[in-house]
Amino acid sequence: MFVIQILAIVCPLAFLAGFVDAVAGGGGLISLPAYLMAGLPAHLALGTNKFAMSLGTCTSMIKYIQVGRVQMRAGLSAAVGALLGAPLGTLLALHISDHTLKTVLLVLLPCVAVVLAVKRDIGAEDTVPKAFSRRKTAVISFIIGFFIGGYDGLIGPGTGTFLILAFSAILGYDLLLASGCSKIVNFTSNITSMLVYLMHGKVVFAVAIPAAVCAIAGNQTGVRLAVRGGARVVRMLIFVVLGLLIVKTGWELLA
Numbered sequence: 457m458f459v460i461q462i463l464a465i466v467c468p469l470a471f472l473a474g475f476v477d478a479v480a481g482g483g484g485l486i487s488l489p490a491y492l493m494a495g496l497p498a499h500l501a502l503g504t505n506k507f508a509m510s511l512g513t514c515t516s517m518i519k520y521i522q523v524g525r526v527q528m529r530a531g532l533s534a535a536v537g538a539l540l541g542a543p544l545g546t547l548l549a550l551h552i553s554d555h556t557l558k559t560v561l562l563v564l565l566p567c568v569a570v571v572l573a574v575k576r577d578i579g580a581e582d583t584v585p586k587a588f589s590r591r592k593t594a595v596i597s598f599i600i601g602f603f604i605g606g607y608d609g610l611i612g613p614g615t616g617t618f619l620i621l622a623f624s625a626i627l628g629y630d631l632l633l634a635s636g637c638s639k640i641v642n643f644t645s646n647i648t649s650m651l652v653y654l655m656h657g658k659v660v661f662a663v664a665i666p667a668a669v670c671a672i673a674g675n676q677t678g679v680r681l682a683v684r685g686g687a688r689v690v691r692m693l694i695f696v697v698l699g700l701l702i703v704k705t706g707w708e709l710l711a
Contacts, residue, residue, distance in 0.1 A: 459662050462494040470508055470667040474674025478516040479682045479690055481616020481638060482697035483509060485704060487671070496660065503650075503658030504667065510646040512671030517643050519679040520636030529590060530597040530627060531640030534619070537601025538608065538641050539648065545609025555709065557611055562705045568621065569698045572691070583687075586628035596626060601641055608645065613704065616642050617697045620690070631690035632682055 469490035477483025487509060491501035520526050549557070577583070588596065600622045608615040616638050623634035653659055682689055 462496070462663055463666050465494040466490050466663060466667050467670045470512075470670040471674035471677075473509070474512040474516075474671035475678040475681075476674075476693060476697065477509070477513065477616060477642075478639075478675040478678030479635065480693035480697050481618075481620055481635070481642070482614045482700065483512075483616070483671075485613055485697065485700045487667075491663075494663075496663070499653075499658050500660055503653030503656075504660045504664045506646055506650040506653055507659045507661075507664040508667040508671045510643065510650045511668040512675040513639055513643045513646055515672045516675035516679050517636075517639035519676065520639055523679075523683055525633050525636035525683070526640065527585075527593075527629070527633060527637055528640075529594055530623065530629075531637040533594040533597035534601030534604075534623075534637065535641045535644040537598040537603075538605030538645055539601075541602035541605030542609035542645065545606035545611075547609075548606070549610045552610075558705050558709050561611055562702065562709060565698055565702045565705065569695060569702075572621070572694065572698075583624070583628055583630040585633075588627070593627065597623075597637075600626060605641075605645070614697060614701045615645075617694055617701075620694065631687040631694070635682060635690055 470487055473483035473485075473487035473490070475483075476486060484505065488501060488505050491505050492498070496504060517526075521528075600619070604615060604618050604622060607618060619638035619641055620631060620634040623629045623637050624631055627634075629637065650659075
């Protein structure tokens with residue numbers, strides 16, 4: 457397939473993925489299939505996707521910081537935890553069957569959606585963060601990052617969404633602040649993976665650079681909508697991402 461044809465498939469979906477990812481996480485559920493659908497081999501698709509998504513996440517992270525919707529201590533502590541948890545999750549995945557992991561996920565996801573639907577106070581705009589000390593906030597955030605980083609290494613899809621939900625449910629952050637904090641973790645994870653793919657020559661720059669431009673545009677549009685619409689918009693898109701995860705996991709189990 458010619459580069460122009462690949463870009464015709466990838467670029468619109470990279471924009472959409474960036475938009476969704478900036479608000480609710482889970483953009484990889486849209487972007488990675490786009491590269492595969494365009495005909496890129498799996499490792500090139502993964503590397504090219506990481507390149508575009510890393511740059512997109514970087515710009516959304518900066519935007520969230522600029523508008524004051526990031527708690528830096530929580531975000532950085534969680535990022536450190538995720539960097540330690542992800543390799544352990546990957547090692548654990550080697551000892552558990554793929555079918556078992558996906559079955560557990562398929563049971564877990566609807567439960568998460570139901571809890572979020574019933575407990576509408578989770579991450580609401582008038583939510584007041586829990587009065588933890590700085591040290592306790594850092595420790596809790598590290599633990600959040602460690603376990604969700606482990607999930608990222610173990611299973612992967614929807615990591616950003618689960619980070620948002622964890623920051624909201626455990627630290628009492630509204631969904632917009634939680635989304636901002638999650639971007640620090642996402643960026644740290646993405647940039648680390650991207651460097652590995654770059655060192656191994658697994659990035660197709662003719663596709664990655666235009667896709668990154670579209671991902672950046674999508675991320676910026678998403679952040680603006682999230683800031684304007686608040687927790688309500690984030691909540692709505694989280695349900696969309698959870699739905700995509702359920703469909704993807706169910707399809708893979710049945711295939």
